[in-house]
Ligand SMILES: NC(=O)c1ccc[n+]([C@@H]2O[C@H](COP(=O)([O-])OP(=O)(O)OC[C@H]3O[C@@H](n4cnc5c(N)ncnc54)[C@H](O)[C@@H]3O)[C@@H](O)[C@H]2O)c1
């Protein structure tokens with residue numbers, strides 16, 4: 289039976305979407321949302337197919353938004369901005385906390401929809417929903433702490449600063465963490481008193497609108513958080529819109545460059561969370577068991593489609609054989625298959641073109657002399673309904689060198705490149721020899737070495753004896769071409785607000801004229 293996915297207002301929602309099974313969902317409700325309602329596009333445009341990665345079925349059709357829809361969504365956000373920005377932080381926090389409670393109560397349903405649209409395992413999708421909820425909870429807490437500074441001046445005069453919102457913020461998301469990304473952007477934006485128009489990736493349009501309904505149900509003013517669907521044309525309309533004050537983008541470096549260029553026309557601030565090609569450095573004095581676990585976490589979450597992945601694994605020569613043996617053994621043991629099953633650890637890649645691209649990187653690696661130690665092949669699950677899905681076996685490449693394409697370019701799939709090194713100085717130079725700088729990891733028992741190495745790594749998020757953890761209280765973002773600004777943590781407030789300085793004269797004007 290095909291289940292129809294219904295909006296939150298429908299009384300049958302719980303029954304309709306609870307306990308989905310792969311291949312059973314069909315979505316026919318509008319996925320745009322502005323001014324408090326789901327909406328269809330206003331003009332007839334070519335609809336785009338959206339697929340279920342686990343089966344290759346068409347899940348729904350995307351109705352891209354054009355100029356009129358974007359204008360209406362921005363207008364809605366503009367009208368909500370006034371009342372929302374005038375609320376106290378405590379009042380905003382109350383609504384955000386309620387939204388977090390609603391996410392918690394709908395955790396399973398949201399996670400299942402994420403799986404159906406993205407292809408990742410249900411175990412991971414639940415963690416993504418938790419991260420989204422925690423982020424909203426965290427910024428609800430921060431909302432009431434926003435404050436300025438008081439500065440004394442001569443003669444009793446003084447100045448004070450006010451932290452003010454920017455206005456209508458635009459969020460543009462990637463397809464690898466659809467629900468988490470929309471929360472990581474909207475939570476700090478709303479906490480600071482902004483409103484938002486969010487555009488998800490056209491590949492994963494389904495779950496952002498659930499958050500729009502949740503904010504509305506939690507008591508947010510109509511138009512506070514809006515969703516417009518579409519691809520680069522819609523994104524570009526948003527970036528150029530004169531009433532948009534800021535653009536927060538997650539995606540690839542080339543698109544990030546375009547976003548920055550578009551935003552520069554209006555001198556709009558940007559947050560850019562871009563790609564990576566991050567190193568993990570494993571010294572011979574490490575706890576090998578943890579280093580292997582770390583390397584797997586650095587490469588195979590979300591089918592390897594993670595910006596911060598540590599895909600260049602540098603292993604000190606002395607322990608290479610032992611490390612490779614264990615990492616391959618565990619990689620081969622990863623259960624691939626139906627992402628809605630509890631036992632599955634790796635689901636489907638997000639699309640057929642993307643799967644082909646990742647597999648072609650493996651072919652290129654072979655041609656350039658890398659050795660496939662395991663995986664790197666298309667995978668066809670035994671369950672007939674999964675036969676059209678986009679699966680591959682996770683791959684470990686050995687004998688890699690720094691010049692190989694697989695070591696230089698972001699593959700964005702389950703492909704780990706293993707490289708050998710001898711000295712600390714040598715590996716640091718090689719690890720930093722990239723235009724990207726999102727993350728880096730080091731495994732060693734020598735605490736002095738760990739901090740010395742991390743100090744020299746040119747990356748925004750450095751992990752010592754762990755990898756790919758992103759607690760929402762901690763800032764996340766890149767150095768170099770991996771981005772600008774930060775998400776999460778207190779510092780992100782600075783990227784969604786502006787400082788106003790007020791000078792107060794308590795005496796007479798000391799005029800020179
Ligand atoms: N640093 C991070 O936090 C982070 C997180 C997730 C993904 N990523 C990166 O994202 C990339 C994969 O995601 P993707 O394929 O969705 O990236 P992408 O750059 O192709 O698309 C990202 C978003 O930008 C939109 N877009 C495309 N062209 C646009 C334009 N000209 N104007 C405005 N919007 C436009 C897309 O529709 C989509 O919503 C990888 O490089 C990955 O490293 C980074």
Ligand SMILES: C[N+](C)(C)CCCC=O
Nearest residue numbers: 589594595596756757758
């Ligand atoms: C939660 N992870 C796995 C660290 C993902 C962060 C977001 C980047 O794609």
